[in-house]
Amino acid sequence: MLNSSTQCEMTSGGFCFDNARRNAVLEAELSEKGYKAPKARKTGTTIAGMVFKDGVILGADTRATDDMVVADKNCMKIHYIAPNIYCCGAGVAADAEILTQMMSSNIELHSLSTGRPPLVVTVTRQIKQKLFRYQGHIGSSLIVGGVDVDGPQLYSIFPHGSYDKLPFLTMGSGAAAAVSVFEDRFKAKMELEEAKQLVRDAITAGIFCDLGSGSNVDLCVITEKGVDYLRGYDRPSQKGQREGSYRYKLGTTPVLTKTVTPLTLDVVEESIKTMDTQ
Amino acid sequence: WAPLSSSPHTNSTTIMAVEFDGGVVIGADSRTTTGAYIANRVTDKLTPIHDRIFCCRSGSAADTQAIADAVSYQLGFHSIELDEPPLVQTAANLFKQMCYRYREELMAGIIVAGWDKRRGGQVYTVPMGGMLVRQPVSVGGSGSSYIYGFIDSKYKSGMTKEECLRFTADALALAMERDGSSGGVVRLAAITESGLERSVILGNQLPTFFSA
Numbered sequence: 001m002l003n004s005s006t007q008c009e010m011t012s013g014g015f016c017f018d019n020a021r022r023n024a025v026l027e028a029e030l031s032e033k034g035y036k037a038p039k040a041r042k043t044g045t046t047i048a049g050m051v052f053k054d055g056v057i058l059g060a061d062t063r064a065t066d067d068m069v070v071a072d073k074n075c076m077k078i079h080y081i082a083p084n085i086y087c088c089g090a091g092v093a094a095d096a097e098i099l100t101q102m103m104s105s106n107i108e109l110h111s112l113s114t115g116r117p118p119l120v121v122t123v124t125r126q127i128k129q130k131l132f133r134y135q136g137h138i139g140s141s142l143i144v145g146g147v148d149v150d151g152p153q154l155y156s157i158f159p160h161g162s163y164d165k166l167p168f169l170t171m172g173s174g175a176a177a178a179v180s181v182f183e184d185r186f187k188a189k190m191e192l193e194e195a196k197q198l199v200r201d202a203i204t205a206g207i208f209c210d211l212g213s214g215s216n217v218d219l220c221v222i223t224e225k226g227v228d229y230l231r232g233y234d235r236p237s238q239k240g241q242r243e244g245s246y247r248y249k250l251g252t253t254p255v256l257t258k259t260v261t262p263l264t265l266d267v268v269e270e271s272i273k274t275m276d277t278q
Numbered sequence: 279w280a281p282l283s284s285s286p287h288t289n290s291t292t293i294m295a296v297e298f299d300g301g302v303v304i305g306a307d308s309r310t311t312t313g314a315y316i317a318n319r320v321t322d323k324l325t326p327i328h329d330r331i332f333c334c335r336s337g338s339a340a341d342t343q344a345i346a347d348a349v350s351y352q353l354g355f356h357s358i359e360l361d362e363p364p365l366v367q368t369a370a371n372l373f374k375q376m377c378y379r380y381r382e383e384l385m386a387g388i389i390v391a392g393w394d395k396r397r398g399g400q401v402y403t404v405p406m407g408g409m410l411v412r413q414p415v416s417v418g419g420s421g422s423s424y425i426y427g428f429i430d431s432k433y434k435s436g437m438t439k440e441e442c443l444r445f446t447a448d449a450l451a452l453a454m455e456r457d458g459s460s461g462g463v464v465r466l467a468a469i470t471e472s473g474l475e476r477s478v479i480l481g482n483q484l485p486t487f488f489s490a
Binding site: 017020081128129131132136156158160161162163164166176189 | 317321384
């Protein structure tokens with residue numbers, strides 16, 4: 001038991017803001033020399049979640065951007081935390097990825113220690129306490145959703161460590177587009193198919209109306225019975241079929257002279273690497 | 279236009295608390311903004327710290343949520359050690375100690391209100407900077423500027439619980455009308471010895487006043 005004499009004193013452990021001060025000093029020093037601190041790659045995203053009759057549905061687009069270039073056309077933004085809890089991540093890609101992986105490990109250990117399946121509030125509290133400790137420098141905005149003994153729940157967590165518990169949520173650069181779809185058509189206790197369609201429509205609004213979001217819609221349906229991870233549930237922006245042929249006929253450009261210089265090359269090493277071109 | 283999550287998530291707000299004989303009435307609006315985007319239009323800014331002690335949060339959402347969690351833990355522990363319900367003054371002092379010590383880093387304006395056996399209903403305000411003072415009626419947040427005149431002219435001591443509830447709802451409605459950072463619904467709570475009564479006044483049921 002803790003000593004009552006130390007109870008009302010502030011333990012020096014409390015909130016530690018030393019790293020925030022160090023970062024501010026480093027940025028000032030760098031800008032003096034004319035360098036800019038490197039910018040982290042953000043996902044520029046639309047993520048959404050809603051509570052329906054039997055559980056929660058999480059949705060996300062699949063585009064990862066590096067400033068104005070699409071770095072990944074089909075990335076996974078819905079991360080596994082526990083068998084009954086998944087998490088969508090927006091903001092800095094690396095931060096969201098690593099944070100959710102660390103949380104997943106911690107939650108598994110915690111669940112083994114308590115001997116009970118994990119609670120969504122536990123995940124939310126651990127994430128928000130870590131984000132608050134880093135004062136917003138971990139740039140990940142998350143939507144945590146899951147079904148546990150307290151029923152289906154949905155929480156949003158912002159980079160500075162604040163959280164909100166709501167029946168429907170959207171985050172990322174496409175949040176404004178997606179939330180308009182929810183505000184129009186959301187009802188409490190919707191049926192599964194209608195709810196999936198609504199989340200799909202919300203993410204699609206983000207894909208079409210936000211430059212930072214695109215490619216496909218991923219859905220994750222979590223109910224008491226289990227999880228249905230629908231990767232590539234909808235592909236609204238597939239490459240179209242080219243109508244005409246623009247190839248020039250053979251012989252359009254006449255050949256005047258031809259010189260062949262053979263190069264003798266030996267094959268030293270051969271390796272095959274498959275590329276994901278879809 | 280997209281909401282920038284890099285802007286801090288704030289409860290630019292209107293919060294209010296009034297003492298009456300036998301308890302307190304507390305109230306708040308329900309808007310949380312990230313820049314100009316409303317991230318949560320049904321926020322609950324009246325946070326329980328203990329069975330009969332609440333706090334009204336304004337300022338940075340992250341800071342006030344973290345402070346409220348820390349103080350609830352400390353107060354709960356203290357109450358178990360004492361083996362009796364904690365004093366509102368104790369809760370208020372815990373808030374003050376945290377808000378004053380970390381005053382440069384935090385952005386939190388908090389009103390602590392509740393009932394205890396020693397002094398009945400009490401309202402303590404802990405604005406940004408970490409001051410602590412007990413007041414019979416207290417308002418806070420960005421919307422409070424617009425209702426100081428209303429509070430000063432309409433408040434009288436010795437009001438009943440129902441009068442306090444009506445007074446708080448009127449004041450918050452006026453502030454929400456004028457302050458862009460306040461809006462949504464009005465959340466009210468009355469804390470007395472016998473317990474807690476929470477209520478919500480939806481947008482279309484708010485008291486109406488003259489509008490130009």
